[in-house]
Amino acid sequence: MKNEPMTKQRIEKYVRLRREIGMLDTQIYLAQDDEYVADVVQNDLRRLVIRGYGSRAIPRLCARRARYEAECDAIESFIEELEDSIMRQILTHRYIVGHTFEQTGELVGYSDRSVKRKVRDFFEKMSLDVTECP
DSSP: OTTSOOOHHHHHTHHHHHHHHHHHHHHHHHHTTSOEEEEEEEOSSOEEEEEEEOOSHHHHHHHHHHHHHHHHHHHHHHHHTOSOHHHHHHHIIIIIIOOOHHHHHHHHTSOHHHHHHHHHHHHHHHHHHHHHOO
């Protein structure tokens, strides 16, 4: 995900990824209630007792959570680094916070139609810029 160009489709996933991260946090928390296990490792010099929770799901859930968190960080960084203040505000309200076009327009001082047009033009220009790269 990291090396892919930033697209509208990637940015639109932000709110859903954040929601899924919350779900994974709950699953990780609940998985910690799995059975408590202990094991002994021994050699000639010492004996070591290892204790912990036996859930095999936790590493897998944590890996997924880390991937989704990295994607959200990439989207946030992309938006934060935009030079155009209005586009930063529009993209933040629309795709990070999850406001509708109407709510976004009210917050940035534009009509919902203007916001939609600005978003469409922004992503069209971005797709042209990506295809022009050598």
